[in-house]
Amino acid sequence: MKSLIFYILVFISGSLVAQESSSVITLSEYLSYVKKYHPIVKQANLVLNESEAKLLKSRGAFDPKLEVDYNRKTFKSKEYFDKLNATFKIPTWYGIEFKASFEENEGLFLNPEANVPNEGLYSAGVSIPVARGLLINSRMAVLKQSKLFLKQAKANRQLLINNILYEATLTYFKWLQSYNEKQAYKEFLTNADIRFNGIKKSFEAGEAPAIDTLEAKIALNNRKLNLEKARIKLIKSALELSNYLWLNEDTPIEIKDNIIPDTNTLETIGNTLNVSDVIIDYGDLNNHPKLKSLNYKLKGLNIEKRLKYNNLLPKIDLQYNFLSQTPELLRSFSTSAYKSGVNISFPLFLRKERGDLKLTKLKVQDVQFELKTTEITLKNKIEAIKQEILSLQQQNKLTSEIVEDYKTMLRAEERKLFLGESSLFLINSRESKLIDSKLKAITLENNLLNTTASFFNILALSDDPIVNEKRTI
Incomplete structure (x- = not known):
């Protein structure tokens, strides 16, 4: 009877309870849901839509314009004046503006200079800024900056999506760690239950002292307690994971x-997050979205600086218009009938313009300093995380060997117990060390996964493809 009990104890103690039918959701499947349906990802897309709308708005500054100015005054049955002035303007890139107009005025008290032929007076001309506003002007600068802001918004969008994917990935790893811990406690509970039943039967057969059953029962209850704690921890981590899972129409x-x-996430994480080759050589950082965003911001400020320099010039606008009563005849527009003018203005001290230029230069310097600091910080962080990953990989390998060695020692102690050369106390001591090493291995694996995710986050690789596998959760 004793031999049979210990035979069961040695050879069945490592068996697992049959699991219910379950379905695995991989990290790539999970991130596919997050990337496509999570509200924060959609919110990041709104930043891009906003920049596109601003670009459209800035292009509106170059839209042709139709202006109509109509004034009429009648008093005491007298028509003082009836004036109509319609103008069509076409702005161009370099501040030059083409325009055509029609003017018709009549009345008893018109200003003499407003007198025009009865059929009206047509004009076609151009307005040219020859100093301020020729090579660069506000509408040209705004359009250029809007194009840069759109590119900057794309880079910022990538950073926002990258952050949410990073947080979601950490939550998945936390869920995985909780699941592995529960499975470990479940396995050790099975061993403790088998051991308790074997000792109990040995006691009933008079082959084991009562104190051994008490010790086996204490170990069994400890395993149950640990399993219950792990079960609650798994439930909480699963609910936390659900915060990142959404479907169409914003349905959580x-x-x-x-x-x-x-449970094989460690073997596949490199391909899932596209960092397997990058860990070896992360390459050039010029395409990093954070640096790209700062570079676009710097280019926008340089455009603004050019505009501020241009504002130091005097404002000199030349206008020339051909006049005609018969616009259908092109030869009627000649230099013998024209209206011209020049508008000159120049602030004497230029204090406002010089102040604006100085502020813009300070903004440029600020972004330049930030750009250099960010580049160095990124390089150092990337190198630090790379070294940490390599170290954790080695630690993970050593820890796995330690766990296997503790398993071997436990099996050896069980054989010694079978031969009557050991005790239940030593068995429980060996198993406690195995449990500790197993939990440390799970924690270390989680640290390696989290560090790999940090590498993914610091490189901002969210625009790289993630396998889009979906099914019912």
Whole structure:
């Protein structure tokens, strides 16, 4: 009887309870849902839409314009004046503006200079800024800046999406860690239960002292307590994971009980997050979205600086218009009938213009300093995380070997117990060390996964493809 009990103890203690049918959701499947349906990702797209709308608005400054100015005054049955002035303007890139107009005036008290032929007077001309506003002007600068802001918004959008994917990935790893811990406690509970039943039967057969059953029962209850704690921890992490899972029409979904994480995530994370080759050589940082965003911001400020320099010039606008009563005849527009003018203005001290230029220069310097600091910080962080990953990979390998060695020692102690050369106390001591090493291995694996995700986050690789596999959760 004793031999049979210990035979069961040694060879069955490592067996697992059959699991219910479950379905695995991989990290790539999970991130596909996050990237496509999460509200914050959609919110990041709004930033891009806003920049596109601003670009459209800035292009409106170059839209042709039709202006109509009509004034009429009648008093004591007398028509003082009836004036109509319609103008069509076409602005161009370099501040030059083409325009055509029609003027018709009549009345008893018209200003003599407003007298025009009865059929009206047509004009076609151009307005040219020869100093301020020729090579660069406000509408030209705004359009250029809007194009840069759109590119900057794309880079910022990538950073926003990258952050939400990073947070979602950490939550998945937390869920995976909780699941692995529960499975470990479940396995050790099975061992403790088998051991307790074997000792109990040995006691009933008079082959084991009563104190051994008490010790086996204490170990069993400890395993049950640990399993219950792990179960609650898994439920909480699953609910936290559900915060990132959405479907169409902003419908949140919740992880079902039969959905479990992929326990082979460590082997596939490099391909999932597209960092397997980057860890070896992360390459040039010029395409990093943070640096690209700062570069676009710097280019926009340089455009503004050019505009401020241009504002130091005097404002000199030349206008020339051909006049005609018969616009259908092109030869009627000649230099013998024209209206011309010049408008000159120049602030004497230029204090406002010089102040604006100085402020813009300070903004440029500020962004230049930020750009250099960010580049150095990114390089140092990337190198630090790279070294940490390499170290954790080595630690993970060593920890796995330690766990296997503790398993071997536990099996050896069980054989010694079978031969009557050990005790239940030593068995429980060996198993406690195995449990500690197993939990440390799970924690270390989680640290390696989190550090790899940090590498993904610091490189901002969210625009790289993530396998888009979807199914019912």
